[in-house]
Amino acid sequence: MTASTRALRRATGFGPVLIALALFWLALIIGAPLATVVAEAWSKGSEAFFNIFKQPDALAAIRLTIIVAAIAVPLNAAFGLAAGWSIAKFEFRGKALLLALIDLPLSISPVISGLVWVLVFGARGWFGPILDVAGVKIIFALPGIVLGTILVTVSLIAREIIPLMAEQGSDEELAATTLGAGGWTVFRRVTLPNVRWALLHGVLLCNARAMGEFGAVSVLSGHIRGLTETLPLHVEALYNDYDFVGAFAAASLLAGLAVVTLIAKSALERVGAPRSTT
Amino acid sequence: MVALAPSLGTILDVRRRAAWREPSALPGFRGAFAFTLVYAGLIILLPLAALVARPWEHSPADLVHGILQPRTLAALRLSFVAALAAAVVNTAAGLVIAWVLNRYDFPGRRVVDALVDLPFALPTAVAGIALATLYGPNGWIGSLLAPLGVKVAFTPLGVFVALLAVGLPFVVRAVQPVLEDLDTALEEAAQTLGANTLQTFARVILPALSPALLTGFSLAFARGAGEYGSVIFIAGNMPGVSEIGPLVIVTRLEAYDYAGAAAVGLTMLAISLAVLIATNWAQVRLARRGAP
Amino acid sequence: MASGLSRREVLATSGAMALVASGVASAEPNVTLLNVSYDPTREFHKAFDVLFAADWRKRTGQILTINQSYDGSGKQARAVVDGLQADVVTLGLAYDIDSIAQRGLIAPNWQSRLPSNSSPYTSTIVFLVRAGNPKGIHDWLDLVKPGVGVITPNPNTSGGARWSYLAALGFATRHNGGDETRALGFVRGLYHNVPVLDTGARGSTNTFVQRGLGDVLLGWENEAMLAIDEVGPGKFEIIRPKLSILAEPPVSVVDKVVDKRGTRAVSEAYLKFLYTVAAQELAVKHHFRPRNRTVAARYASTFPALDLITIERFGGWKVAQAKHFADGGTFDKIYQPS
Missing domain, CATH: 3.40.190.10 (Periplasmic binding protein-like II)
Known part of the structure; x- marks a missing residue:
């Protein structure tokens, strides 16, 4: 996670060829689809583009998307830090198993990530009857959407933090403890500053993914317009409504959010890098 | 949450601590560990347990029969073969891109670096619609390929193309930190000793990067095999030809066959997991061999 | 919330x-x-x-x-x-x-x-073709001609596609004097002309209208009429087969x-x-x-009268679902190498 401190070379020899190759590939694989989204969104002019942000259903979808991310991301960040602290700073049996468990959600198909919650909390799932009696709604409501999002993004922050914490070891923390600092103080003053860029990277990635999650949320949402539709689902709904400009406008809003987040991450790393590598 | 963790820790007082944990002078293990376990248990283990428990309401023979059906097998084969091919290409492309981003300065490098994560953040349905628009017979790229007789959209090739985008960030992001840490002194030494660029790359850089490449490869593969949203719009979905594994799951659900759907899901997960474990093992071997 | x-x-x-x-x-x-x-x-x-x-x-x-x-x-x-x-x-x-x-x-x-x-x-099942009907599609038999691309969604995941499948089967059964094997042969021929099976009706409409794939869209009459509304008249026309199904x-x-x-x-x-x-x-x-x-x-002129068979012809939905669309049903068999 240490951002670049080494002076980057001016490209020589193979350099320009490699750069051209890399840029061509990225333009083809990532740039072209992105350009398609933006071009379609603006195909009927700016008025049609901005029209989407006047529709109550779209605004509700934006709001729900933000709420979901605002719940899912901090929880996953807390999990990442707790998992990092236990795994990197202590030795215990079954550590490999725990690590594998944390990695596991990355290899689950989003379709499955949604389905499993239906199996657990759906009306005919494990806890369905109890929830029905208690009058608690999980599936097809906010909690279900949040659970689906959390499962899809749970590994992201932990994966950023754990390797870095492990690499850093616990010498600094031990020294602070010897000097009489309490656990909480050590964590706040020593550990957290050491991993903050990894944490930030993870949080931004997790946030971008949480806002963009489609497959799992689609299974858990119930698709109620203005109530349980997130922005990615609203994109699909608009597309199916023959509102192609609206669909691509909403999509480019999501893409824009992602790009801004990712560029912000990269800029922050540049600012923070010299200090974090000491 | 951190305030919550110690209280959870006291509830779940771990008495056999000494037996399975090395003593440490650092405090806070119990709280953090308890929170980790409870969270991982609720968020990962509980739903997966539901998935594992579900298929068995069919008899084992039915279960095996359901998975071994030609249509299901063809779909699983397509998902995994396309994911494998895409992961291989992505490993190569990701290496070049990571290398370029980390070693050379060029205008717009930061923006390009940020864009690499985009497929990861973009809603899969959006990516799917964009790809179908792009590679369809009247799309920008589709119309260029059509005269050459190359059809991408609505063929198995479309699945492969969609997975190229899906898997790329995993490889780039796995390789970048290692490349960052790689001591340039080593490369310079090699060059001083008369090695040419290719030799330096093959003998010094590639061995150091191979564990990271393996990680990126396996993550791109696992993610690609399970991908649904961005593939479904461009795949064509013809049974036996361009139908992917996750679509078979959806089809089973459509018929209220939850057990059958869970069985296919579990099979896919098991294969992905096997690949992840195998690459982890290979990684450990590589690391041991590479250690000085 | x-x-x-x-x-x-x-x-x-x-x-x-x-x-x-x-x-x-x-x-x-x-x-x-x-x-x-x-x-x-x-x-x-x-x-x-x-x-x-x-x-x-x-x-x-x-x-x-x-x-x-x-x-x-x-x-x-x-x-x-x-x-x-x-x-x-x-x-x-x-x-x-x-x-x-x-x-x-x-x-x-x-x-x-x-x-x-x-x-x-x-509603019923109709054909949507490109303006001028360049492939000359007028009735069911035209859908199995070589070189005709038929766009229709997957009956496994789309309700509308099931109506389409049964409409085709209903036509073929009557055309072949009740011979079920030959009727299913016709349906098989029809689906062999299908290059893309979208998961839903709107997906198919988009494939046909937006991507420009195929020569005929087989699906809901209301969807076909809506597509013409949305895309603008003059680009597509609706062909109603003599026999269809009462959806x-x-x-x-x-x-x-x-x-x-x-x-x-x-x-x-x-x-x-x-x-x-x-x-x-x-x-x-x-x-x-x-x-x-x-x-x-x-509105008799908007919705021309067609000869419409009903789902009862297939023994009701439960029977039709089990026979044609369940795992191993007649639809599955179309895609198995014979």
């Missing part, structure tokens, strides 16, 4: 809070209803909900908010079974409501509770939900209102065939 989010307020004058519920309904002045529907009814329900809410308010004084959920018909039925709290379901085929009824959420006799098999409007999209109250929520009266009124002349006119506007005789007579 519910109150904060702006749902589609069908009737939303804030001053109306003071309105006292009169006579008929409960003391609750405001009521919400969730209609879980399938994709092609979006445009129709948008207009219908406004109409009904106004009527309901006139009759009871209650301010009615109707929430709408749209997705594929089968997916929606499954969501209701899994706990989506739908007061009413308005789906694409009776099999989907049967599936909900089978799991105890809807009374088994649901289809006889409302007139006309509980289908207030109908009956059914509606029902979800008994278990309305009894729990106390919304039975308004839910039943909502569905009954679908049969009024005003609603039938609205259905026509959104390209559904009306059930009401008077309204139907008025």
Whole structure:
């Protein structure tokens, strides 16, 4: 996670060829689809583009998307830090198993990530009857959407933090403890500053993914317009409504959010890098 | 949450601590560990347990029969073969891109670096619609390929193309930190000793990067095999030809066959997991061999 | 979160809070209803909900908010079974409501509770071709000709596609004098001309209209008419085969939900209102065939009379589903190397 401190070379020899190759590939694989989204969104002019942000259903979808991310991301960040602290700073049996468990959600198909919650909390799932009696709604409501999002993004922050914490070891923390600092103080003053860029990277990635999650949320949402539709689902709904400009406008809003987040991450790393590598 | 963790820790007082944990002078293990376990248990283990428990309401023979059906097998084969091919290409492309981003300065490098994560953040349905628009017979790229007789959209090739985008960030992001840490002194030494660029790359850089490449490869593969949203719009979905594994799951659900759907899901997960474990093992071997 | 989010307020004058519920309904002045529907009814329900809410308010004084959920018909039925709290379901085929009824959420006799098999409007399966009909497609037999690309969704995941499949099979059975093997041979030939199987009806329409793939779109009459509306006339035309199927999209109250929520009266009124002349006119506007005789007579030229077979020809939905669309059914066999 240490951002670049080494002076980057001016490209020589193979350099320009490699750069051209890399840029061509990225333009083809990532740039072209992105350009398609933006071009379609603006195909009927700016008025049609901005029209989407006047529709109550779209605004509700934006709001729900933000709420979901605002719940899912901090929880996953807390999990990442707790998992990092236990795994990197202590030795215990079954550590490999725990690590594998944390990695596991990355290899689950989003379709499955949604389905499993239906199996657990759906009306005919494990806890369905109890929830029905208690009058608690999980599936097809906010909690279900949040659970689906959390499962899809749970590994992201932990994966950023754990390797870095492990690499850093616990010498600094031990020294602070010897000097009489309490656990909480050590964590706040020593550990957290050491991993903050990894944490930030993870949080931004997790946030971008949480806002963009489609497959799992689609299974858990119930698709109620203005109530349980997130922005990615609203994109699909608009597309199916023959509102192609609206669909691509909403999509480019999501893409824009992602790009801004990712560029912000990269800029922050540049600012923070010299200090974090000491 | 951190305030919550110690209280959870006291509830779940771990008495056999000494037996399975090395003593440490650092405090806070119990709280953090308890929170980790409870969270991982609720968020990962509980739903997966539901998935594992579900298929068995069919008899084992039915279960095996359901998975071994030609249509299901063809779909699983397509998902995994396309994911494998895409992961291989992505490993190569990701290496070049990571290398370029980390070693050379060029205008717009930061923006390009940020864009690499985009497929990861973009809603899969959006990516799917964009790809179908792009590679369809009247799309920008589709119309260029059509005269050459190359059809991408609505063929198995479309699945492969969609997975190229899906898997790329995993490889780039796995390789970048290692490349960052790689001591340039080593490369310079090699060059001083008369090695040419290719030799330096093959003998010094590639061995150091191979564990990271393996990680990126396996993550791109696992993610690609399970991908649904961005593939479904461009795949064509013809049974036996361009139908992917996750679509078979959806089809089973459509018929209220939850057990059958869970069985296919579990099979896919098991294969992905096997690949992840195998690459982890290979990684450990590589690391041991590479250690000085 | 519910109150904060702006749902589609069908009737939303804030001053109306003071309105006292009169006579008929409960003391609750405001009521919400969730209609879980399938994709092609979006445009129709948008207009219908406004109409009904106004009527309901006139009759009871209650301010009615109707929430709408749209997705594929089968997916929606499954969501209701899994706990989506739908007061009413308005789906694409009776099999989907049967599936909900089978799991105890809807009374088994649901289809006889409302007139006309509980289908207030109908549709049929037609062909949409490109302007000028360059491939000369006029009837079913033209769909199996070599070089004709047919776009239609996957019957495993789309209710509309099941109607299409059965329409094709119905034609072929009659054409072959009842010989089932030869009829299935025709259907197999038809699907061999299908280059893309989208998961839903709208997906197929987009493939045909936006991507420019195929020569003929096989699907709902209402979807074909809507596509022409949306894309602009002159680019496509509708070809109606001589023989097709009477597609009956059914509606029902979800008994278990309305009894729990106390919304039975308004839910039943909502569905009954679908049969009024005003609603039938609205259905026509959104390209559904009306059930009401008077309204139907008025639009006889919009919806030419066709020879329409019914689902009963196939032994009802349960039999048809098991025989043709279940795992290992006749649709699966089309894609197995013979």
